[in-house]
Amino acid sequence: MKIPALDLKKQIAPLRGELDSAIKEVIDNTSFILGAYVEKFEKHLAEYCRVKYAVGVSNGTDALSLSLLALGIKSGDGVICPAFTYYATAGAAAAIGAVPVFADIDRDTFNISVESVNKILSKKNKVKIKAIIPVHLYGQCADMDGIIQLARKYKLKVLEDAAQSFGAEFLPAGRQVKAKKSGTIGDCGAVSFYPGKNLGAFGDAGAVLTNNKVLAEKLKVLRNQGNKNTYYHSVLGRNNRMDTLQAVVLDVKLRYLDEWNRKRQEIARYYNEELAGLALKTPFVPGYTTHIYHQYTLRTLRSNRKFMDYLQGRGIDSRVFYPVPLHLQKCFQYLGYRKGDFPEAEQAARQAFTLPIYPELTAEEKDYIIQSVKEFANG
DSSP, X not given: OOBOSOOHHHHHGGGHHHHHHHHHHXXXXXXXXXXXXXXXXXXXXXXXXXXXXXXXXXXXXXXXXXXXXXXXOOTTOEEEEESXXXXXXXXXXXXXXXEEEEXXXXXXXXXXXXXXXXXXXXXXXXXXXEEEOOBOGGGBOOOHHHXXXXXXXXXXXXXXXXXXXXXXXXXXXXXXXXXXXXXXXXXXXXXXXXXXXXXXXXXXXXEEXXXXXXXHHHHHHHHBTTEEETTEEOSOOOBOBOXXXXXXXXXXXXXXXXXXXXXXXXXXXXXXXHHTTSSEEOOOOOTTBOBOOXXXXXXXXXXXXXXXHHHHHXXXXXXXXXXXXXXXXXXXXXXXXXXXXXXXXXXXXXXXXXXXXXXXXXXXXXXXXXXXXXXXHTX
């Protein structure tokens, strides 16, 4: 049996008529960059996230960089990032001349450790820290209560990296308020619509979520060559506009996202039940967040590489996200970090691996995955 990490053909097939119609309308109107279709998607995106503004951009990485620029982060400013995440989080900061300042992660959630961030902020640092990027890794929110508390104390901007958690919800502690969507808790949130995401485009696309009107207007100018009116450039902007074809594709798929996420959660519950009692750690979900399982990530005390290789040998597309923590990546050597600086991140890189999880998995495929995991775990 061959089971991919994600099967987009199965996802797209039942939507093909709606998608073809939406794409044809864009082609017929020859409206390919920004315009009414992007504005319509931005409106629906903001409504879904219960936020005032959504600004469509070219991809998730640019959503991060543009957000930092709009927040006033400049070259040489320090930006705290988790050491265990995808490159783009720190790469987007470095791309605008900011300095990534790495923090360790929480063992249970894989998300940034509030304790580690507090240690960094309470000591003298080589750079002036101006912002923090909590990443909502694998599909659940980081401890935003703790992050916001530290941000207020040290006057930091908070940019959420919601690339993997779009649709997840966070419940602030001790207040009678509604849950907030991932990416709407800090100053702004960056979203990726890379095709493999729970809500994926037919190419690169991203967005920034915010309740701040001034910030939203800055983002719209920055994404469009620094101009609000054509040929009149008020700032040094970038070409980070959203493709209209991606906007209409995403607008169609957004209507199905909650159901897709619900099915992922059902599969995760099944995995959790079937894998109970094995020498594996199933995903831990704290009470302050929901989990939309962009990835279903296990921990093994054995080598994750050996576990992954075994599953791949059985036709199951298991992955390791991420085999090398950011502080040990060659591109960040100039920052001066060493092996052992962030033990939790380094341990996660050795132990974490994923199982396929997407709504279209059949009962036969799920049982085959469970059987294969048990065989290796008990072998």
